[in-house]
Amino acid sequence: MPIRLGCIADDFTGATDLANNLVRAGMRAVQTIGVPGTPLDTEADAVVVALKSRTLPAAEAIDQSLAALAWLQAQGAEQIYFKYCSTFDSTAAGNIGPVAEALMEALGTDFTIATPAFPDNGRTVFKGYLFVGDVLLNESGMRDHPLTPMRDANLVRVLQAQSRKKVGLIDHSVVAQGADAVTARIAALRAQGVGLAVVDAVSNADLLRLGPALKGMPLVTAGSGVAIGLPANFGIAPSNTASVLPPPRGRQAVVSGSCSVATNRQVANFIASGRPARAIDPLRLADHGDAAVAEVLAWAGPLLADGPVLVYSTAEAGAIQAVQSRLGVAEAGALVEHHLAAIARGLVADCGVRQLVVAGGETSGACVQALEVTQLRIGPQIDPGVPWCHAQSPATRGDGLHLTLKSGNFGTDDFFTKSFQLLT
Numbered sequence: 001m002p003i004r005l006g007c008i009a010d011d012f013t014g015a016t017d018l019a020n021n022l023v024r025a026g027m028r029a030v031q032t033i034g035v036p037g038t039p040l041d042t043e044a045d046a047v048v049v050a051l052k053s054r055t056l057p058a059a060e061a062i063d064q065s066l067a068a069l070a071w072l073q074a075q076g077a078e079q080i081y082f083k084y085c086s087t088f089d090s091t092a093a094g095n096i097g098p099v100a101e102a103l104m105e106a107l108g109t110d111f112t113i114a115t116p117a118f119p120d121n122g123r124t125v126f127k128g129y130l131f132v133g134d135v136l137l138n139e140s141g142m143r144d145h146p147l148t149p150m151r152d153a154n155l156v157r158v159l160q161a162q163s164r165k166k167v168g169l170i171d172h173s174v175v176a177q178g179a180d181a182v183t184a185r186i187a188a189l190r191a192q193g194v195g196l197a198v199v200d201a202v203s204n205a206d207l208l209r210l211g212p213a214l215k216g217m218p219l220v221t222a223g224s225g226v227a228i229g230l231p232a233n234f235g236i237a238p239s240n241t242a243s244v245l246p247p248p249r250g251r252q253a254v255v256s257g258s259c260s261v262a263t264n265r266q267v268a269n270f271i272a273s274g275r276p277a278r279a280i281d282p283l284r285l286a287d288h289g290d291a292a293v294a295e296v297l298a299w300a301g302p303l304l305a306d307g308p309v310l311v312y313s314t315a316e317a318g319a320i321q322a323v324q325s326r327l328g329v330a331e332a333g334a335l336v337e338h339h340l341a342a343i344a345r346g347l348v349a350d351c352g353v354r355q356l357v358v359a360g361g362e363t364s365g366a367c368v369q370a371l372e373v374t375q376l377r378i379g380p381q382i383d384p385g386v387p388w389c390h391a392q393s394p395a396t397r398g399d400g401l402h403l404t405l406k407s408g409n410f411g412t413d414d415f416f417t418k419s420f421q422l423l424t
């Protein structure tokens with residue numbers, strides 16, 4: 001049967017976040033890593049194609065997104081969902097605006113919406129301004145993100161800076177009136193030549209009211225929150241049957257390359273719990289990267305028998321800036337990702353790890369690629385936006401691998417310990 005919803009996610013943690021919300025809203029969802037070379041081999045209502053395109057040059061992000069679109073259309077997708085971060089991670093060069101516009105052109109549509117609202121994780125949009133918890137985006141930890149520092153909370157302005165089409169707003173007074181009012185506002189904006197409209201939403205009730213107004217819209221662009229209101233458009237109701245994974249086995253490890261505020265707290269919490277943790281020094285990786293990977297694996301090997309270990313490059317803003325000024329922003333990011341990915345691969349291939357938590361979107365992308373994972377099955381939610389998943393990897397020598405890809409700013413402080421407890 002053809003799929004109903006075809007999704008393109010700009011990073012890997014974001015893809016599991018979206019798949020998690022779709023599964024909880026009752027859809028059978030499959031997450032693929034990159035664009036598959038073959039047709040889908042299982043029944044699914046939704047497929048989320050995970051790209052690592054958030055921080056690529058815009059032209060490359062567009063090419064990859066269009067390739068994903070073509071594959072999803074070949075699977076019969078009735079509606080396309082472009083998923084980006086709930087903190088609207090992007091730069092003035094993109095990639096949210098350029099990718100959204102390229103998808104609109106390919107789909108032959110002149111209008112779409114844009115909203116990162118995800119109230120379950122404290123992301124709300126009001127009058128076009130994005131709040132992260134109680135503060136505006138530009139006052140949150142996202143101000144100092146290593147790759148996409150967000151210094152303006154006004155999403156109309158942020159999106160306009162990276163789009164050719166006119167950007168408008170569907171504000172809360174409209175959303176509060178329900179789907180018919182949203183539909184009327186969309187018609188009015190279209191008549192004014194608006195191509196992209198930021199939508200306010202401060203609660204799940206807002207997102208559920210928005211859902212019916214998006215029925216039949218060829219392209220929706222959003223964080224994962226909007227997904228809770230879409231399955232009903234296809235006659236699908238919430239269910240909790242989609243989340244049974246095989247029993248867990250093997251050793252447990254956490255690899256963290258996220259420098260987000262929540263991850264910094266989670267690393268501190270894991271260290272305080274007394275479990276073994278080892279920091280990676282990015283400045284050493286440029287010349288002694290292979291040795292650093294080998295040392296970490298030799299350190300972890302014997303410790304894993306007693307419970308989870310943590311390997312991290314997670315650092316505070318000042319330390320990151322010092323590294324970036326020596327190595328360059330993109331170079332530092334790529335260097336750390338490459339070596340953390342080699343460590344993740346080694347932990348699984350050589351140390352018997354079969355339950356792996358990876359923190360950070362870009363970091364997850366690098367680790368999943370190093371593990372040669374091509375598809376993820378979505379399991380139970382650990383915290384909003386973060387499910388356990390199950391995958392096959394050549395590195396597991398025939399076993400399955402339980403994997404969780406934690407978005408930088410998601411999860412409670414004890415996430416790195418409680419996630420394993422939830423699995424047993």
Ligand SMILES: Nc1ncnc2c1ncn2[C@@H]1O[C@H](COP(=O)(O)OP(=O)(O)O)[C@@H](O)[C@H]1O
Pocket residue numbers: 145146147257258259260263282313314315319320323324332333334335336337359360361362363364406407408409
């Ligand atoms: N100590 C560090 N210094 C500089 N860059 C780092 C450091 N640790 C991690 N990075 C890089 O910062 C980026 C973090 O992004 P990501 O993994 O997406 O985390 P998040 O999900 O928190 O955004 C990655 O490119 C990672 O390699």
Ligand SMILES: O=C(O)[C@@H](O)C(=O)COP(=O)(O)O
Pocket residue numbers: 011013014015017018084085086087223224260360361362385406407408409
């Ligand atoms: O929407 C979200 O916040 C997440 O799904 C997401 O995309 C997070 O990205 P990272 O913070 O880079 O993990």
